Amino acid sequence: MAVCSSQHCDLIGNAYPRCRSCPSYANCETSRSRNSFRKYLAFPLSQVRLLKSPFAEAVEANRKYVLAHDPDRLLAPFLREAGLNPKKEPYPNWKSQGLDGHTAGHYLSALADMIAAGNDTDGEMGRRLDYMLLELERVQKANGDGYLGGLPGSRDFWPIIVAGDTGKIWSKWAPWYNLHKMFAGLRDSTIAAEKPKARELLIKFGDWCVNTTSGLTDAQMQGMLSNEYGGMNEVMADIYAMTGDKKYLDTAERFNHRSFFEPLLRGEDKVTGLHANTQIPKIIGLERIATLTGNERQDSAARFFWDTVVKHRTVAFGGNSVSEHFNDPTDFHPMLESREGPETCNTYNMLRLTEQLFATKPEASYVDYYERALYNHILSTIDSETPGYVYFTPIRPEHYRVYSQPEQSFWCCVGTGMENPGRYGQFIYARAKEGIYVNLFIPSELRTSDGLTLRQENNFPSEQTTHLSLKLQKPSNFALYIRHPQWVPEGKLTVRVNGKVVPISSKPPSYAMVRHQWRDGDKVDVDLPMRITVERLPDKSNWAAILYTLLEILSDGAW
Numbered sequence: 001m002a003v004c005s006s007q008h009c010d011l012i013g014n015a016y017p018r019c020r021s022c023p024s025y026a027n028c029e030t031s032r033s034r035n036s037f038r039k040y041l042a043f044p045l046s047q048v049r050l051l052k053s054p055f056a057e058a059v060e061a062n063r064k065y066v067l068a069h070d071p072d073r074l075l076a077p078f079l080r081e082a083g084l085n086p087k088k089e090p091y092p093n094w095k096s097q098g099l100d101g102h103t104a105g106h107y108l109s110a111l112a113d114m115i116a117a118g119n120d121t122d123g124e125m126g127r128r129l130d131y132m133l134l135e136l137e138r139v140q141k142a143n144g145d146g147y148l149g150g151l152p153g154s155r156d157f158w159p160i161i162v163a164g165d166t167g168k169i170w171s172k173w174a175p176w177y178n179l180h181k182m183f184a185g186l187r188d189s190t191i192a193a194e195k196p197k198a199r200e201l202l203i204k205f206g207d208w209c210v211n212t213t214s215g216l217t218d219a220q221m222q223g224m225l226s227n228e229y230g231g232m233n234e235v236m237a238d239i240y241a242m243t244g245d246k247k248y249l250d251t252a253e254r255f256n257h258r259s260f261f262e263p264l265l266r267g268e269d270k271v272t273g274l275h276a277n278t279q280i281p282k283i284i285g286l287e288r289i290a291t292l293t294g295n296e297r298q299d300s301a302a303r304f305f306w307d308t309v310v311k312h313r314t315v316a317f318g319g320n321s322v323s324e325h326f327n328d329p330t331d332f333h334p335m336l337e338s339r340e341g342p343e344t345c346n347t348y349n350m351l352r353l354t355e356q357l358f359a360t361k362p363e364a365s366y367v368d369y370y371e372r373a374l375y376n377h378i379l380s381t382i383d384s385e386t387p388g389y390v391y392f393t394p395i396r397p398e399h400y401r402v403y404s405q406p407e408q409s410f411w412c413c414v415g416t417g418m419e420n421p422g423r424y425g426q427f428i429y430a431r432a433k434e435g436i437y438v439n440l441f442i443p444s445e446l447r448t449s450d451g452l453t454l455r456q457e458n459n460f461p462s463e464q465t466t467h468l469s470l471k472l473q474k475p476s477n478f479a480l481y482i483r484h485p486q487w488v489p490e491g492k493l494t495v496r497v498n499g500k501v502v503p504i505s506s507k508p509p510s511y512a513m514v515r516h517q518w519r520d521g522d523k524v525d526v527d528l529p530m531r532i533t534v535e536r537l538p539d540k541s542n543w544a545a546i547l548y549t550l551l552e553i554l555s556d557g558a559w
């Protein structure tokens, strides 16, 4: 990856407007990939380390689960489709029922994020990632046209699509959805794990996508988009952000599903009954394009979608959908009765969308949702003692959950499930214009490129205070923006700097700004008084969740 030599830029995490004024900006790959691409407000995963907490325990469980898989078995469908001899048998379940190859893409993302987050304690994940990229390079060379897919019958299938018979997309199990996972895995390997080989593979694969779709009419393209396609618009926009080549942006926009987007652009909620996880990644792609092009209408549509899902279709623990579909916001009865409650993939994708929306509009209300869904849904989808992931999280009273087993289960939610723990540190902190947002109260340590170490420790939520300490090479004046969550009433949030209470004027949800001339060894204690509250379902029926602060402790019964 090109490295910026400009003294205006320290490469990591700097504010986008500073890059804009840089004389090297026009040709600066670092700017596009680090700032525009990786969201300018986010700190890279490599700068955040988790400390002891249930999140760190889940990371260790995830490491074991990921390493329990054989890369050669994950790669077998790719070698087969390229006419090469697979080294091992492919895995069963969804990996041999038509969606062959999809987990390998998730696996790359999981490895890349876990490595970046400092969880590759013995180097094995790094070795596996390098090995898989080498094997995928061999596959891509054998294919000859940049293709990298495990879809059964690929060689016969894609020429049919190129010829314009796009109705045949339904003859396979979600072909673009499947391929999107490999695109995303290569992107994450490029950005999070900084693997140049992944970038080469990704761009060649992107060229294959451009060539495959460029001859299709808009009608053919739109007809094809009724079939689940993951976030193809997002990854093509990502390649545009990395390369600056507009052909990738044009292709990204061709993956915008107009019949789904148009009501949202008009501010109309037509999502009831739609397959939830088909739609959420499309919106992530729409917002990605809007961020790159400055399209405010598209940005508004993405925010409207987020509102419809979070405010009207989400239950207390942050999940949405029943049997994978968006429920009627006036009737949660089906969700209460179904064995198939909120799906993990949906919340994984809603968190990614929330990060994107926050990046251009940093409001604490986005973090309130994120915190609720991360603690109550995402963290609960992995069993730390016997590693495995859940697909559905039913809210049916006295019901149970089913956990996956390594090498046996290859559901979609296993794929997103193995990605989640590597991303726990993604949103704890964010860079503000003149300071740092403290978004989440997860024990962790942030080390910025300009020499600040911000350490956060607590026994949250068993205790009601989080403790921050700063290490600095020299005194520095900046603001800590400490999130005042919705669940702490106005006037109840207390901030002490080196033991002395400082005046703050925040209202929930917002940020308490603490500007200070910080010195090495300074300490900040934040009191977050906790309480029990009751929250009804959005349909206002006689069902309620009982919450302790943000944590759901019971979801039960008529009242």
Ligand SMILES: [Zn+2]
Residues within 6 Å of the ligand: 277, 343, 344, 345, 346, 391, 411, 412, 413, 414
């Ligand atoms: Zn899923």
